[in-house]
Amino acid sequence: MDRSHERQLVEIESRLYREDPRFAEGLGNGQPCRPREYRHTRAWLLLGAALAVLAVGIALAHGLLIAAGLVLGGMAGELFDPQRPARRHRNFPPRPRPRRPSD
Structure with a gap:
């Protein structure tokens, strides 16, 4: 195998291990x-x-429990998103600087 191919494979292996060590070790085993x-x-x-x-909030007719259940459901839905780590490390455009009043 060519040296450049070996280097590429080593880079792929190290990146995979950094991203998900459990998956990389399982592949090795x-x-x-x-x-x-x-x-x-x-x-x-x-x-x-x-x-x-x-369900408890609906059964007891307690608005705070209903709201807490809905918030927890939203949090669970966010955890099911497969693109969550990619969105977390997204680069945002720089904010414009506020203008100073001219003298």
Whole structure:
């Protein structure tokens, strides 16, 4: 194999290990697990808690519990988004500087 190809493979391997060490180790052992983007255990638990809080809030006719259940449901929905890490590291355009009054 060419040196440039070997270097590219090493770069890919190191980037994969930095992004998801558990997945990279699983590939090395021959027993790969799902990549981080497809692991939703915490999201399912939060969604279950949100539905429980929402149901209790509806049963007791308590507005604060209903609102808390809806907020928790929104948080769980955000955890299901596979593009969440990419959006978090997005570069925003610089803010314009405020103008100074001229003398």
